[in-house]
Amino acid sequence: xxxxxxxxxxxxxxxxxxxxxAGSYNKDISRNIDISIEQELRFAExxxxxxxxxxxxxxxxxxxxxxxxxxxxxxxxxxxSDVFGQRHRVMGDISFRYxxxxxxxTNRVRLQSEIRTVNxxxxxxxxxxxxxxxxLKINYQLNxxxxxxxxxxxxFLLRDARTPYYTGFDRHRITAGVDILLAQKRVLxxxxxxxxxxxxxxxxHLFVIGIDFTFGSRGFLLGS
Numbered sequence: 001x002x003x004x005x006x007x008x009x010x011x012x013x014x015x016x017x018x019x020x021x022a023g024s025y026n027k028d029i030s031r032n033i034d035i036s037i038e039q040e041l042r043f044a045e046x047x048x049x050x051x052x053x054x055x056x057x058x059x060x061x062x063x064x065x066x067x068x069x070x071x072x073x074x075x076x077x078x079x080x081s082d083v084f085g086q087r088h089r090v091m092g093d094i095s096f097r098y099x100x101x102x103x104x105x106t107n108r109v110r111l112q113s114e115i116r117t118v119n120x121x122x123x124x125x126x127x128x129x130x131x132x133x134x135x136l137k138i139n140y141q142l143n144x145x146x147x148x149x150x151x152x153x154x155x156f157l158l159r160d161a162r163t164p165y166y167t168g169f170d171r172h173r174i175t176a177g178v179d180i181l182l183a184q185k186r187v188l189x190x191x192x193x194x195x196x197x198x199x200x201x202x203x204x205h206l207f208v209i210g211i212d213f214t215f216g217s218r219g220f221l222l223g224s
Contacts (some may be wrong), residue, residue: 013196018208019047020193022054026216032062036216044079044206053077053084060093068095080119089114104139127161139179147179163200171197177210186215 024038036058044051058072070093077084091112098105110133115126137151153173157166177191189212197204 012203014202014204016044016204016206017046018051018206019043020208020210020212022210022212024056024212024214024216026214028216034060034062036060040212047209049079051079066097068097069093070095076114083119085116085120086118087114087116102141104141106135106137106139108135108137109133110135124161129160129162130158132156132158145181147181149175149177149179151175151177166199168199170199171195186213188213 020040020042022038022040024036026034026036028034036056038054038056038058040052040054040056041050042052042054043049054074054076056072056074058070060071061069063069070091072089072091072093074089074091076087076089078087079085089112091110093108093110095106095108097107111130112133113128113130115128117126133153133155135151135153137149139147139149141147151174153175154169155171157163157168157170159167173193173195175191175193177189177193180188180190182188189210191208191210191212193206193208193210195204195206195208
């Protein structure tokens with residue numbers, strides 16, 4: 001019965017348009033290690049209301065030119081019905097990269113876990129929601145200034161006490177954009193994205209226009 005209800009509800013998709021804007025700074029602290037900080041604002045409800053604010057700290061290790069490890073912490077303000085709730089997320093990444101002439105292929109596998117704290121129900125305590133994400137990205141270097149790309153991100157829900165009846169794929173994102181080298185170590189990323197939640201009680205389909213400005217070391221041009 002629950003599966004039937006879930007299937008029926010999944011047919012009622014809520015569509016929305018959003019605008020995401022972010023800025024980040026990267027710094028090499030050694031030949032193979034770099035740190036970064038990013039601030040991002042995400043607007044929803046046809047880009048009229050602030051829906052989420054992210055502050056992310058990241059530490060990346062380049063083991064080989066084709067292999068990179070990352071450890072990230074993200075503080076999240078998430079809009080509820082009346083107030084913003086606070087969430088804390090930790091993420092561990094392993095990224096593989098293959099480059100052939102002008103084409104670069106990148107695959108990032110991310111394990112992430114998130115808890116909800118201030119302004120959230122205490123019914124589940126600090127029970128984390130844990131996901132596995134896989135992002136595939138292909139870049140093509142047109143010239144020294146422009147680098148268009150396509151990316152696919154798929155999320156697999158491993159565990160969430162709020163939905164104990166389901167484990168499996170629950171979201172995918174498709175992104176098309178271009179990285180623009182404005183100056184040395186300054187990159188502007190302009191993109192279009194579609195994000196679809198499925199196999200959940202309240203599925204949604206979000207269309208996004210996004211801007212991401214990065215300065216410092218370039219690193220992997222792979223969004224989160």
